[in-house]
Amino acid sequence: MIERTPVLNLVTHAVLFIGLAIAFVPMWLVFVAATLSLQEINTPPISLLPGSHLWENLAEAWTRADLGVKLTNSLIMSVAVAAGKIALASITAFALVFFRFPGRMTAFWLIFITLMLPLEVRIVPTYAVAANVFSPYQTILDVTGLSWLWQQLTGAELALEWNLLNSYTGLVLPLVATATGTFLYRQFFLTVPEELMEAAKMDGAGPMRFFREILMPLSITNMAALFTIMFIYAWNQYLWPLLITTDRTHRGTAVMALRQLIPMSGDSTGGGVPDWNVAMAGCLIVVAPALLVVALMQRFFVRGLIASDK
Amino acid sequence: MADIDIRSVRKAYGKNQVVHGVDLSIRSGEFVVVLGPSGCGKSTLLRMIAGLEAITAGEIAIAGDVVNNLEPRERGCAMVFQNYALYPHMTVAENIGYGLKVAGLSKPERTARVETVAKSLGLSEYLDRKPGQLSGGQRQRVAMGRAMIREPKVFLFDEPLSNLDAKLRVQMRIEIRKLHNRLGTTSVFVTHDQVEAMTLADRVVVMNGGHIEQVGTPEEIYRNPASRFVAGFIGSPPMNLFDGRVTGPGEVQAHGIVLSVPHAGLKPGRPVTIGIRPEEVVLGAAGSNVASIDVDFSEELGSVRLLHGQVAGADFVIQVPATTAGPKIGRFSFEVPARAVHLFDAETGNRIGTAASGARAAA
Incomplete structure (x- = not known):
């Protein structure tokens, strides 16, 4: 479409640049703060030009928050969440789109409902389940009297327990069990022509082979988009890792570690020095991997979300 | 090569019956065209032979074996689809050879057979291209190559020429008939185009409303239409x-x-x-x-x-x-x-x- 609207162009560009500035100024301030010395940052007014202490601030933040371990933990968790999400979402959507089975629509709606229940809403029951994965079954057994029967018969008390606290599994699983990716995949699968499946059938390929060798390669851009979204989502998690990890030195995540860099009056350290420069340097380190993923995946990401090129 | 026996075959979707008891014998090596207006059940009949649709009642036998409960891959049929249904992410060679790959043939054997088939269809220079880079006629040939390579007992064509332009359609029509003359494989071809039916068929099956109106050579159908419908439809x-x-x-x-x-x-x-x-x-x-x-x-x-x-x-x-x-x-x-x-x-x-x-x- 060719349009000649110079005034409108000017206005839209102005809006764009204002938006960019609004988004970018805080990032700039973080960067500037990370380059100042303790003294400089506590001297008003706020400096808008970078100083010369970036590397020592980064080093200080790295050691004080133990970011080596924490970043590794975050990376493991985020990759696992993203990968688990892709696996779960693609296979669920495959079942929902390509198979006719009783209860298909019920399954669809049950999955749909989880969209309305983000982790924060169901955090208490989720924690209870994570503390003992078998607790719902234990409850069922208790209520139906089966555990009483078991005790009468064997003399031993029936106590099922599988604890996920403080483990990577516990960090990852509750974040994987949502419907977002399933819907992205479902929309994609619905655009795949039915003849493709029939051609595969005629070629002798079973459902799993069709899934692996035809659907998966076709959905690479979807996969990249979903990976990016889920990686960032998991990377930015704060509340859930905070709840489930009790051994913070070894299992804590990078975002949790940031909290330790922020000087607070109510802290166990009794407030301490307001060294915002180190805190901001920590922010820079923690945000870097997420930025990197977005930068690398951006091309696929946009393609995966807007259109399917077939 | 195989004969096909269709005995009182019916198809219903719920209460809606679309094929009302069709009886048809197709001889081994014969080229049969099923002709009819859209919605007459001709594609459904073809898909029941292929195994893509369940048979509601009746029997279909290929080479004497009843195939009602066999998976498509066990029936020995190969199918060419209207929109070709090529795998977009695979090259021409991979598309043609996919059936053999699934069947577990070794790579050298596959390559050799793909090359033979591609050569006979004039596709040799396009083997490394993706379907998206091919013209309509070339895609059509790839789809036929994919069907040919497994050396099936039966070829099934579901309106394979209707997405081509008029000139190409005539050319592909001739190629399909030549291919049949060379391979002699039993073929069932579904179309709504009477010219395709008259030029390709050994025998034409005219269908209407889920019934067979007439079965005969193109000449018989034209000269002695068995019903008012056939008379008005042909010509x-x-x-x-x-x-x-x-x-x-x-x-x-x-x-x-x-x-x-x-x-x-x-x-x-x-x-x-x-x-x-x-x-x-x-x-x-x-x-x-x-x-x-x-x-x-x-x-x-x-x-x-x-x-x-x-x-x-x-x-x-x-x-x-x-x-x-x-x-x-x-x-x-x-x-x-x-x-x-x-x-x-x-x-x-x-x-x-x-x-x-x-x-x-x-x-």
């Missing part, structure tokens, strides 16, 4: 059909025009449908069975000319050679040779045989 321009009644032995009348016919045993007063092919009338009033037409519009088709007009108030088309001299519009008289008159029962639509054609049918 371009279509047969002129109008209602009349029997007025005496060997005589029918419609719109005041009396025609003598060779049909025997006609009861006077019986309502009939009279059919006359546009190309079988003779311009000029010689002999008997003469009528006149008011031509208000004529169409030049290059080799022939179509005269559209009314005969005693009913629409009528006459086809004459384009070289016919004289005016193109106006009132013409023409003769209908008695052997050119087709009669159909007005109620059932079934053909009323002449003494001669009846004898042939009995033999």
Whole structure:
């Protein structure tokens, strides 16, 4: 479409640049703060030009928050969440789109409902389940009297327990069990022509082979988009890792570690020095991997979300 | 190669029945075209042979084995789809060889067979391309290569030419027929295009509303349509059909025009449908069975000319050679040779045989 609207162009560009500035100024301030010395940052007014202490601030933040371990933990968790999400979402959507089975629509709606229940809403029951994965079954057994029967018969008390606290599994699983990716995949699968499946059938390929060798390669851009979204989502998690990890030195995540860099009056350290420069340097380190993923995946990401090129 | 036996096959989606008890025997090596308007159940029938649709009732046997409960891959059929259904992420070579890969053939063996098939279809230089980089005709060939490579017992074609432009369609039609002459594989070809049916088929199966109307060679179908539907469906321009009644032995009348016919045993007063092919009338009033037409519009088709007009108030088309001299519009008289008159029962639509054609049918 060719349009000649110079005034409108000017206005839209102005809006764009204002938006960019609004988004970018805080990032700039973080960067500037990370380059100042303790003294400089506590001297008003706020400096808008970078100083010369970036590397020592980064080093200080790295050691004080133990970011080596924490970043590794975050990376493991985020990759696992993203990968688990892709696996779960693609296979669920495959079942929902390509198979006719009783209860298909019920399954669809049950999955749909989880969209309305983000982790924060169901955090208490989720924690209870994570503390003992078998607790719902234990409850069922208790209520139906089966555990009483078991005790009468064997003399031993029936106590099922599988604890996920403080483990990577516990960090990852509750974040994987949502419907977002399933819907992205479902929309994609619905655009795949039915003849493709029939051609595969005629070629002798079973459902799993069709899934692996035809659907998966076709959905690479979807996969990249979903990976990016889920990686960032998991990377930015704060509340859930905070709840489930009790051994913070070894299992804590990078975002949790940031909290330790922020000087607070109510802290166990009794407030301490307001060294915002180190805190901001920590922010820079923690945000870097997420930025990197977005930068690398951006091309696929946009393609995966807007259109399917077939 | 294999014969196909279709015995009282029915298909229903819930209460909606789309194929009403079809019986058909296809001989080994035969090229059968199933022809019919859209929604007549022809594609459904093909997909039931392929195993892509479940058979509601009846039996389908390929090479003597009932295949009702076999998976598509176990039936030995290969199918060419209307939109080709090529795998977009695979190269031409991978597309053609996918069936062999699934069957577990080794890579060198696969490559060798893919190359042979690609060569026979003129695809050798395109083996590394993706389907998206091919033209319509080339995609069509890849789809055929994919079907050929498994050396199936039966080829199934589901309107494979309808996505091509007119010129390419003619060319691919010839290629498909040549391919069949060379391989001799039993083929079932579904189409709604009567020209494809007439040119490709050993035998044509005309379907309508989930029933088979007629099975026969292209010539039989054209010369002796078994029903009013077939008469109107086959032929371009279509047969002129109008209602009349029997007025005496060997005589029918419609719109005041009396025609003598060779049909025997006609009861006077019986309502009939009279059919006359546009190309079988003779311009000029010689002999008997003469009528006149008011031509208000004529169409030049290059080799022939179509005269559209009314005969005693009913629409009528006459086809004459384009070289016919004289005016193109106006009132013409023409003769209908008695052997050119087709009669159909007005109620059932079934053909009323002449003494001669009846004898042939009995033999």
